[in-house]
Amino acid sequence: xxxxxxxxxxxxxxxxxxxxxxxxxxxxxxxxxxxxxxxxxxxxxxxxxxxxxxxxxxxxxxxxxxxxxxxxxxxxxxxxxxxxxxxxxxxxxxxxxxxxxxxxxxxxxxxxxxxxxxxxxxxxxxxxxxxxxxxxxxxxxxxxxxxxxxxxxxxxxxxxxxxxxxxxxxxxxxxxxxxxxxxxxxxxxxxxxxxxxxxxxxxxxxxxxxxxxxxxxxxxxxxxxxxxxxxxxxxxxxxxxxxxxxxxxxxxxxxxxxxxxxxxxxxxxxxxxxxxxxxxxxxxxxxxxxxxxxxxxxxxxxxxxxxxxxxxxxxxxxxxxxxxxxxxxxxxxxxxxxxxxxxxxxxxxxxxxxxxxxxxxxxxxxxxxxxxxxxxxxxxxxxxxxxxxxxxxxxxxxxxxxxxxxxxxxxxxxxxxxxxxxxxxxxxxxxx
Numbered sequence: 001x002x003x004x005x006x007x008x009x010x011x012x013x014x015x016x017x018x019x020x021x022x023x024x025x026x027x028x029x030x031x032x033x034x035x036x037x038x039x040x041x042x043x044x045x046x047x048x049x050x051x052x053x054x055x056x057x058x059x060x061x062x063x064x065x066x067x068x069x070x071x072x073x074x075x076x077x078x079x080x081x082x083x084x085x086x087x088x089x090x091x092x093x094x095x096x097x098x099x100x101x102x103x104x105x106x107x108x109x110x111x112x113x114x115x116x117x118x119x120x121x122x123x124x125x126x127x128x129x130x131x132x133x134x135x136x137x138x139x140x141x142x143x144x145x146x147x148x149x150x151x152x153x154x155x156x157x158x159x160x161x162x163x164x165x166x167x168x169x170x171x172x173x174x175x176x177x178x179x180x181x182x183x184x185x186x187x188x189x190x191x192x193x194x195x196x197x198x199x200x201x202x203x204x205x206x207x208x209x210x211x212x213x214x215x216x217x218x219x220x221x222x223x224x225x226x227x228x229x230x231x232x233x234x235x236x237x238x239x240x241x242x243x244x245x246x247x248x249x250x251x252x253x254x255x256x257x258x259x260x261x262x263x264x265x266x267x268x269x270x271x272x273x274x275x276x277x278x279x280x281x282x283x284x285x286x287x288x289x290x291x292x293x294x295x296x297x298x299x300x301x302x303x304x305x306x307x308x309x310x311x312x313x314x315x316x317x318x319x320x321x322x323x324x325x326x327x328x329x330x331x332x333x334x335x336x337x338x339x340x341x342x343x344x345x346x347x348x349x350x351x352x353x354x355x356x357x358x359x360x361x362x363x364x365x366x367x368x369x370x371x372x373x374x375x376x377x378x379x380x381x382x383x384x385x386x387x388x389x390x391x392x393x394x395x396x397x398x399x400x401x402x403x404x405x406x407x408x409x410x411x412x413x414x415x416x417x418x419x420x421x422x423x424x425x426x427x428x429x430x431x432x
Contacts, residue, residue, distance in 0.1 A: 001384040002132070006139040008377040010240045013140035015370035017245035021089060021258055022363045028081045029262075031356045038356075040074040041349050043067050045336045051316055052333055055326040056287065061311035068295065072304040075270050079263065079301040086208060086259040089250045090196045093188045093211070096141055096243055101185045103138045104165070107131055108183035108221065111162040115180070118161065119153025128160055135165070142186075143168050143240040144177065167216070170237040175216060175229060182219040188243070189215050189230075196250070206302055210251040210260065258362075265355055267300040272342050274298060276335055284315025284328030291315065 031038055047067040050060040110131045117124045138144055145168050150161040162181075166174035177184045188196045190209035213232035217223045233252045236244050251257035255264060274296040281295040290313050297307040308314070316329035336347065343351035 001380065001387060005377070005380045005384050006136060006144075008373060008380055009136060009139045010143050012370070012373040012377050013242035014239050014245040015366060015373050017242045018249065018258075019363070019366040019370050021085075021245070021249035022359065022366050024085050025082065025258065025262065026359060026363055028078065028085065029356060029359065031353075035074070037071075037074045037078060037352055038349055040067070040071040041352070044071045045333065048329065048333050048336075051314065052326045052329045055316040055329055056324045058287070058311045061287075061314040061316070064314060065306055065308065065311060068306045072296065072298075072306055075266065075301040075304040078266060082259055082263055082266075083208070086250060086263075089246055089259070090208060093196050093243065093246045093250060096246065097186055097188045097214075100138065100141050100243070103134050103141075104178050104183040104185070107134050107138075107163060107165060107178045108181055110134070111178070112181045114160070115151050115162050118151035118155040118159045121154045121156060123156060123159060131163060135163075138165070139241075141242050142244075143237055145174060149180065167231070168237065169231065169235040171235060173235075175231070176219060177216070179219055182221045182223070184219050184223050185217045185225075187215045187217075188247075189213060206300065207260075207263075208251065210253070210255070210257070211247040212252070262355065262359070263301070267302075269343065269348065269351060269355075270301040270304045271299050272340055273348050274304065276338075276340070277332070280328065280331045280335065281315050283318070284331075285317040285320055285323055286310075286315050287312040287317075287323050289320070289323060291320075 030036065033039060044064075044067040047060070047064045050057070051064050054060050110127050114124055114127050114131075117127070135144075135146065145166050147164045147166070148161045149164060151159060155161070163178065164176060164180070165178040166176050167186075168174055177186075189212050190196050191212045192209050193212075194209070196209075196211060211233060213230055213236070216229045216231060217225050218227045218229070233247060236247070238244065247257070249258040251260035255261065278294040278296055282292050285291045286293070288310070293313055293315065294307045295314070296305065298304040316332075317323045317325045318327040318331070319325070336349075339345055339347060340351070344354065346354060
């Protein structure tokens with residue numbers, strides 16, 4: 001029962017963390033929204049229609065530039081917010097590895113106390129319970145298995161002994177984290193060999209260094225840091241524990257992961273739109289007879305920006321000497337419905353909508369898995385409680401049994417008391 005409960009706790013820890021990560025992303029990318037990327041695209045195309053209708057109107061051209069800036073800012077904002085959350089997840093990885101290390105030390109401390117008590121013939125049930133609670137908490141974070149070693153001396157046959165806690169990878173390999181009084185420490189590492197901290201300063205470089213795995217120290221009391229065992233991401237058991245869920249969200253193994261994948265797709269959308277729009281714009285002519293200019297600059301969602309400031313530089317015309325015609329502006333407008341092979345055969349907006357739809361599906365799957373895991377854990381917990389917890393129904397039944405037995409004994413004593421009273425006080429000598 002304990003093993004089943006901890007296995008399900010492991011799964012629940014994974015799905016709770018995954019649901020939270022997806023929910024945070026959904027909050028940023030909330031659609032439909034009057035301030036989101038989809039609406040910014042719609043407003044930009046509407047302003048383009050005004051330029052097509054009035055190609056010489058500098059006010060319409062200025063509005064187009066402003067809507068282009070709004071579109072770029074929407075991409076900038078989305079990129080920044082997602083990376084801030086990604087950084088918070090990195091910090092959460094660091095916090096939870098520290099929590100794991102604290103639990104490992106506490107278990108080793110309890111082992112020490114148990115080893116000191118059991119050889120004297122005592123049963124430290126309170127220490128066993130405290131150790132089991134810590135083991136439940138540890139399994140929420142990482143998958144571990146346990147074994148026990150007898151204390152020796154005059155220890156009772158039913159004494160548990162000291163606990164050995166081992167980390168289990170996807171291939172079934174075990175690495176001891178606690179053995180008797182000794183314990184190890186773990187540290188979450190990035191691909192550069194540094195501890196993951198999710199520092200927001202990484203935003204200046206545009207991305208975070210992805211999670212590579214755990215560095216686990218050798219056993220000791222305190223543990224030694226001279227020898228390190230590296231457990232890479234590819235040997236971690238998928239779907240087990242909160243730390244794996246956080247790694248899956250933060251990013252790992254060459255750009256994989258919830259947040260890096262979404263950021264890469266946004267970068268791809270931004271780069272494709274900038275490239276296609278600039279290809280059309282650079283072939284046109286502005287009211288000031290300028291040509292060959294790019295309307296946008298940048299190659300990613302973070303660097304997306306408008307490159308022109310003068311509305312006369314909007315290249316709505318397609319020929320020299322005809323700066324007032326709208327033929328090139330019509331080519332701009334055609335991009336709205338043009339299929340882009342690099343965007344899964346969709347338009348700019350349908351591709352973005354597909355990203356939102358995909359995120360929604362992942363969120364629903366995560367919520368369903370979390371619910372199923374909660375339900376199964378509760379069932380197992382109730383089954384376990386029927387063995388090692390107090391049953392109120394059983395206690396009430398026992399109380400009724402004891403009460404009836406007491407009543408029967410009390411009645412028996414009353415009968416004897418009445419009989420003695422009759423014999424002693426009611427049966428006198430004849431004639432007296």
